[in-house]
Amino acid sequence: MEDCGALFATERYGSGESWHYVAKDGAMESRRDGREDESRGNSFGGLFKSVFLPQGYPESVSGDYLQYQFWDTVQAFSSSLSGTLATQASLRGVGVGKQEATVAAATVTWLLRDGTGMLGRIVFAWLKGNKLDSEAKKWRLFADILNDFAMFMEILAPFFPAWFTLIACTSGLFKAVVGVAGGATRAALTAHQARRDNMADISAKDGSQETLVNLAGLLVSLILIPLVTDNPALTISLFFLFTALHLFANYKAVRSVVMETLNEERLSIALRRFLHDGRVLTPMEANRQEPVFLEFRKTLPIKLGVRLQEVVQSPEEFRLALMRKGAPFLLGITNGCVRVCLAAHARTRDEIRATCQAIWLSDVLSPRRQHGLSEMVHKSYKLMDTEFDAFHKGLEAAGWDVTRTLLDWDEWRLEWKPKIR
Incomplete structure (x- = not known):
């Protein structure tokens, strides 16, 4: 042998x-x-x-990586084809191929469009930049829907020559918003996928995947262009086909993401289930129920990390609040909104508890209710005193990351003296 x-x-x-x-x-x-x-x-x-694929795949990425990247590839391919149709329409709109068109007029239109987009990018980042981490799925899907709408406007623009510049500028504004929201949420999802602090590698490989997809889209576009030139009906029909595929793939992509960090939506879903039957949902279960479309709130809005003057209006109110609660945060309801003021020494656990109380109050109170608010606030503290420890332990046991959160806290923090005269 x-x-x-x-x-x-x-x-x-x-x-x-x-x-x-x-x-x-x-x-x-x-x-x-x-x-x-x-x-x-x-x-x-x-x-x-x-x-x-990132080095060390599949151990170096989250479990939802492959499914998300598959649908992201499908949406990128369909978006590339839709973009080709929109670009052709834009070029026709500024006069490409027409003898009476001037370079100056086309240049002015393009500059106005780009300038509008630059301003829109700055304003949107200022207004909504802090929401893109906590609601990455919603803004990711919103960005792609808005991008399709912007391209549809570009396709229709040549049919309204008198309004072409206005339509082009509006489309540029929408695409600027798409650029900010899409780029920021992509970064948030990359951070979720990175399991070995390998965000740069994942981002680089994502860029390689997108480049390959765009190359495939370019080759298909070379076949499409001769077919759709001077054929508006076919152009619009193909655009709607690619858009439907694009939106479906985007929906499947964001639905496939399973984030273990808590934002307001996922925390509220888990809390409601726990208060209902004592069971804590796993990240997979809660993510499946998490809404991925932006929606208007039907409950009291919640603001976290506000200034003290938004919660209490006098030293007496502040003294009573401290005597009644004794937690590293103050919670109140003013102007139809649940507001939480956080202490400087508060920990992540305290942030989760404060948000739980705010969510419970938001659920049980009507936006129009103006009486009995202080009693309901007091009841929320008693409820969390009884239930929160078990809920927090359940979150850890179910696989949630409770060492950090994606809760939308503002930066105000409060320090107070033990006694107030």
Whole structure:
């Protein structure tokens, strides 16, 4: 019987390769675990994986990475084709191919469009920048819907020459919003996918995937352009087809994301279920129920991390609040809004508890109710005194990351003296 040697070491490259090292006749030999020879197909697959997937895949990324990237690839491809149709319409609108068109007029239209977009980018980032982390799924989907609407406006613009500049500027404004919302939420999702602090690698490979998809879209566009030129009906029909595919893929993409950090929506879903039957939902269960479309609130709005003067209006109210609660936050209801003032020494656990109380109050109170508010606030403290410890332990046991949150806290923090005269 042939001497196979004595095994003295084994090494792995993630879950992709495994090698054994054996000592035989005083020498060291390395042997691949499994088949010794790889086929051409496997070699190509390994190369493709190393070029387009993060190093260490699948261990280095979140479990939802592959499903999300698949649908993201589908939406990028369909968006690339829709963009080709929109670009052709924009060029026709500024006069490309018309003898009476002037370079100056086309340039002015383009500059006005770009300038409007720049201003819109600044204003949107100022107004909504702090929401893009806590509501990444909603704003991601919103950005893609708005992008499709902007491209539809570009396709229709040549049919309204007198309004072309206004339509082009409006479309540019929408696309600027798309750029901010899409880029910021992509960064938030990349942070979620990175399991080894490898955000840069994931982002770079995402760029490679998108470039490959855009290249495929470019090749298909070369076939489409001759077919849709001077054929508005076919252009619009194809646009609606690609848009439907784009929106469906985007919906599936954001639905596939399972985030283990708590934002207001996921926390409220988990809290309601716990208060109903004592069970804490897992991240997978709560993410499936999380709404992914922006919606108008039917309950009292919640503002976290507000100034003290938004919660109490006098030293007496402040003294009573401290005597009644004793928690590292103050909670009140003013002007139809649940407001939370956070202490400077509050921890992440305190932030979660304060948000839980605010969510409960928002659910049980009507926006028009103006009486009995202080009693309901007091009741919320008593409820959390009884239930929160078990709920917090349940969150940890269910797999939630309670060391950090995506709750939309503002930056105001309060320090107070033990006694107030």
